[in-house]
Amino acid sequence: MEFADLYKLSIVVQGVASVVGFLILCAGVYSCWISPILAQRKLKRNGFKGPPPSFPLGNIAEMRKKVMVLPFDSHRASLGITHDIHSIVFPYFSRWSKLYGKVFIYWLGTEPFLYVSDPEFIKQMSTKVMAKSWGKPRVFKDDRKPMFGNHGLLMVEGQDWVHHRHIITPAFSPSNLKAMANVMVDSATIMLDHWSSILDSNNNKHEIDVENDITKMTAEIIAKTSFGNNIVNDENGRKVFEKLRAMQLALFKSTRLVGVPFSKFIYQKQTQEAKKLGQEIDEILVSIIKSRKDNNNDLGQDFLGIMLQDDGENQKLSVEELVDECKTLFFSGHETTALALTWTLFLLALHPQWQNQLREEIKQVIGEGQLLLNDPSNVSKLKKMGWVMNEVLRLYSAAPNVQRQAREDIQIGELIIPNGTNIWVDLVGMNHDPTLWGNDVNEFKPERFKDDTIHGGCKHKMGFLPFGFGGRMCVGRNLTIMEYKIVLTLLLTRFSFTLSPSYSHSPAIMLSLRPTHGLPLIVQHI
């Protein structure tokens, strides 16, 4: 090629590169700036109010100021133990809802979110839109991809969601759950025997961080129920189990600027760490799934085995989908249950009379000694324990919110929720709303569920949604209820609990609602 031709070619290449660069810049400016401004105008036209956002953080600056966890000592000194936690964990929502009502718009970066803590609005929303037509916020899908993938039940949408839900629901059938009860008894007993040996060498009284131990135990239970009993001894199984927990910690550590353009580049180290762990976990899960598939004659009755079964009607899930389902079940299946148990022990430590009432009920319903081992599913008859569980989920909602994204314009009364708007249903806000529960809203009163076991006397039937609402309601709720009752029965029949002086009351949102400094309790043999 002649020099002149080369020169012409390089001019053309430079021209094309400049045009491509310009187009990328335009696309960036449009999606990060112009599109959010247009969305904001549309929301205002449709009657939505809310705190004014600024570019590029939206309302995050104001939210982050208040989210900061106070240092251990100053927090202990400044806070007594109050169950009025909405203004502690979501001070900005608490303030904004006084200004703008129970439905308003706020911004995470350049993403508009519709805040909702009005049960009537939720009722109307869920009658207008079918479960499969809701989306899940794209910003969260992206942010939590290493944990849940994009093909697990929590994140899939549309017809894919229908397909996944259809395959996964049978795994939680009563007969499958009954078969899982012994796994729960075994794992809980290992933890309790360990506590016993600590007490034996400490004059029957010792401080134990129960949150830590309970989380490990529920993680072991979900690992065994997902992949079979051998998973904790198997080399690959142990690795995947450890890496899943490491990734969870990596994601908890970081308070990322979700919704802010290019924020991934600011938190590059954490993003890379979670991504790398995510890839390693995927590889190990693929090898576990493949070897299980090769052993076609014995797929097993754990979650993985059930998901692999072909009922002749449904196409099975692909390996990629199975990997995401395994991760989804692991993360959504142990953290929330562990927190429900942890906050229960906290509240029972403050209310020893309820420890005694539950022990009495256990004695009456289950009897003493070995009965639990004969038929662990007997625990379903423990009614008072059910009230306690509901009251704990009300005061300290393990899952503090439910999220959706509109995939079409939705008209609710006079308002139109524009397509693409993210929706944040504030369960903590509703659970602590005196207009729904009365003036004793922040008191621990399990008896409010005595005559109204489902709604606890809440003034609106959609005001208490610990497991979500509509067709996307939690698929694991029956498993949780059984696990909660089995573990709590075993705990209360062997030990008594009081709050340690070193406990600092600092509930905080780290995906779930957690005690920031753990839960140290003084544990004694009965």
Ligand code: HEM
């Ligand atoms: C105290 C324990 C639990 C609480 C408070 C809880 C709460 C929730 C909530 C609020 C939702 C969202 C529902 C919605 O979007 O409307 C949900 C969904 C889900 N939960 Fe749970 N959950 C718990 C335990 C579990 C367990 C043990 C598992 C699995 C073993 C599980 C698996 C899931 C899955 C897969 C979804 C997505 C369902 C779908 O979108 O179809 N959860 N849960």
